[in-house]
Amino acid sequence: xxxxxxxxxxxxxxxxxxxALALAALATNGAIELETRAAASMLAPLTELKxxxxxxxxxxxxxxxxxxxxxxxxxxxxxxxxxVLQRALGRLSMWHATAEPLVRTVQALEHETQELEIWHVLxxxxxxRPLDFGMLAGSxxxxxxxxxxxxxxxxxxxxxxxxxxxxxxxAEQGLVVIAPPQVLxxxxxxATAHRGRLLTVPRWLRGQAHDNVTVLERRLxxxxxxxxxxxxxxxxxxxxxxxxxxLGDIERLRWFASQVERLPAxxxxxWISGWSDTAPAALRAVLAxxxxxxxxxxxxxxxxxxxxxxxxxxxxxxxxxxxVRALGxxxxxxxxPSPLLALLVPLLFGYMFADVGQGLVLLVAxxxxxxxxxxxxxxxxxxxxxxxxxxxxxxxxxxEDWLPAVWLHPLDAPLTVLGLPLVLxxxxxxxxxVLNGIQAVWRGAGRHWLLTEAGLLVAxxxxxxxxxxxxxxxxxxxxxxxxxxxxxxAARRLGxxxxxxxxxxxxxxxxAVNTLSFTRVGxxxxxxxxxxxxxxxxxxxxxxxxxxxxxxxxxxxxxxVLEGLVVSIQTTRLVLFEFFIRFLKAExxxxxxxxxxxxxxxxxxxx
Numbered sequence: 126x127x128x129x130x131x132x133x134x135x136x137x138x139x140x141x142x143x144x145a146l147a148l149a150a151l152a153t154n155g156a157i158e159l160e161t162r163a164a165a166s167m168l169a170p171l172t173e174l175k176x177x178x179x180x181x182x183x184x185x186x187x188x189x190x191x192x193x194x195x196x197x198x199x200x201x202x203x204x205x206x207x208x209v210l211q212r213a214l215g216r217l218s219m220w221h222a223t224a225e226p227l228v229r230t231v232q233a234l235e236h237e238t239q240e241l242e243i244w245h246v247l248x249x250x251x252x253x254r255p256l257d258f259g260m261l262a263g264s265x266x267x268x269x270x271x272x273x274x275x276x277x278x279x280x281x282x283x284x285x286x287x288x289x290x291x292x293x294x295x296a297e298q299g300l301v302v303i304a305p306p307q308v309l310x311x312x313x314x315x316a317t318a319h320r321g322r323l324l325t326v327p328r329w330l331r332g333q334a335h336d337n338v339t340v341l342e343r344r345l346x347x348x349x350x351x352x353x354x355x356x357x358x359x360x361x362x363x364x365x366x367x368x369x370x371x372l373g374d375i376e377r378l379r380w381f382a383s384q385v386e387r388l389p390a391x392x393x394x395x396w397i398s399g400w401s402d403t404a405p406a407a408l409r410a411v412l413a414x415x416x417x418x419x420x421x422x423x424x425x426x427x428x429x430x431x432x433x434x435x436x437x438x439x440x441x442x443x444x445x446x447x448x449v450r451a452l453g454x455x456x457x458x459x460x461x462p463s464p465l466l467a468l469l470v471p472l473l474f475g476y477m478f479a480d481v482g483q484g485l486v487l488l489v490a491x492x493x494x495x496x497x498x499x500x501x502x503x504x505x506x507x508x509x510x511x512x513x514x515x516x517x518x519x520x521x522x523x524x525e526d527w528l529p530a531v532w533l534h535p536l537d538a539p540l541t542v543l544g545l546p547l548v549l550x551x552x553x554x555x556x557x558x559v560l561n562g563i564q565a566v567w568r569g570a571g572r573h574w575l576l577t578e579a580g581l582l583v584a585x586x587x588x589x590x591x592x593x594x595x596x597x598x599x600x601x602x603x604x605x606x607x608x609x610x611x612x613x614x615a616a617r618r619l620g621x622x623x624x625x626x627x628x629x630x631x632x633x634x635x636x637a638v639n640t641l642s643f644t645r646v647g648x649x650x651x652x653x654x655x656x657x658x659x660x661x662x663x664x665x666x667x668x669x670x671x672x673x674x675x676x677x678x679x680x681x682x683x684x685x686v687l688e689g690l691v692v693s694i695q696t697t698r699l700v701l702f703e704f705f706i707r708f709l710k711a712e713x714x715x716x717x718x719x720x721x722x723x724x725x726x727x728x729x730x731x732x
């Protein structure tokens with residue numbers, strides 16, 4: 126549990142024509158990473174399918190929004206991938222021949238609907254202004270008009286010999302300009318440079334704005350109904366051409382060509398190999414359920430290939446992998462500290478955010494969000510710990526007079542609140558040095574650690590306990606001599622003492638800084654208690670019961686959002702930069718699963 130595990134190696138011999146379906150089934154039902162091995166004959170899907178997929182991409186650019194949802198069949202085909210793609214494109218061409226005129230009409234109706242919706246809003250804005258739209262629509266050669274919409278707040282300057290009217294349309298600024306045609310011709314170029322959008326006044330608009338609203342609404346309703354009827358016709362054409370299954374076949378092959386650069390293959394078979402984070406038995410069940418003609422073999426990973434590493438932790442420790450993955454993946458001979466963080470992270474968070482009521486809010490929020498966001502379990506753990514420390518400190522929604530403190534009130538004993546995290550920091554840093562020694566044993570460097578790093582641990586503990594009992598300082602001096610002698614012995618030359626002394630000084634300085642950093646845990650605990658006390662004082666000064674309640678409500682919300690964020694950042698910083706630095710390098714090869722086809726194409730099987 127405390128070490129990352131290598132992913133499982135698998136090899137699949139699959140019928141050439143079933144290769145895309147087999148790979149899609151594996152990627153969807155079990156995370157896999159491909160590791161293609163060189164062979165004399167290689168299948169290059171992109172080279173083979175690219176011209177046909179380019180044709181599909183062009184059609185998709187123009188018509189995809191009028192297509193049905195792709196339906197990907199999980200049954201095998203008697204045809205090769207190229208033949209499947211050609212047949213699917215044939216169905217798409219059949220649909221295109223019938224549907225293109227309908228699509229053009231729908232697009233024209235959609236454009237008309239958008240224009241009518243804009244004019245529906247504008248007529249409301251001009252309902253109280255004396256602007257005759259009939260005169261605008263019939264303007265002659267002497268004067269012309271323009272309606273423009275500009276993004277943002279800035280409008281271009283209007284020509285001096287022009288009449289203008291401004292209005293707002295959502296986030297856009299509107300401008301009506303009436304001027305001689307030549308003036309407006311010059312203004313058009315200037316407006317286009319300012320990303321202005323020209324609106325054409327419909328010729329059916331007559332008289333004042335309020336006289337046209339009913340007419341516009343009837344036209345808008347008629348246009349929408351016509352567009353809806355045409356969309357129904359397009360759906361019927363798609364069903365007749367069996368477009369959804371054809372699109373599913375194309376999308377699967379497009380995914381296959383984009384994910385797989387080359388595969389070993391012959392005229393009849395293809396060879397898929399790689400890594401999986403699930404047991405081979407699960408992959409075997411997936412292939413059997415997909416109906417592909419394939420055989421799977423689980424074997425030892427090939428020599429010379431470094432396997433990717435996966436973290437296999439119990440469910441209660443998985444959310445805390447987030448901190449480890451922030452650095453990378455631990456190497457094969459490194460410790461995965463995720464189970465340790467399941468205790469450490471809530472402990473630090475709860476100490477700094479000690480409140481029964483606020484912790485309960487975080488816990489409930491975490492429980493509600495866990496199904497959708499798995500990492501919300503961190504809120505559950507942090508909220509539970511905050512409730513526990515809230516009981517110890519006697520704090521409920523910032524009040525300290527509702528519950529008696531089981532231990533103490535932070536502001537009554539600030540030195541104790543500051544000192545306890547310092548003790549935790551010493552223990553944690555010493556434990557990190559011990560973990561580094563365990564890792565040294567795993568990689569066969571235990572003797573070197575005993576000669577060097579073990580002395581650093583002794584020197585550190587001697588210095589810490591020497592502050593309490595000065596006679597123990599001799600242990601710190603012995604540890605320093607231990608490190609220097611060990612370095613010289615390991616290097617087999619006295620000249621190594623100089624760089625060893627410099628490195629030792631740097632390590633001791635880092636340990637001192639890291640140790641003092643844990644005082645921030647107590648400082649934030651005191652800050653939390655101080656802010657809570659200030660909120661209660663403001664609420665008491667409000668006088669009116671409703672005002673008191675509102676001050677307490679807003680104050681607790683501020684603490685939940687602001688302090689919750691700050692405490693989370695500080696917890697993360699202590700874990701990453703004070704604890705991990707002692708032993709974790711995270712130089713393992715990460716497992717990068719193959720991107721699965723869209724979830725709408727495949728349903729996950731129970732396997």
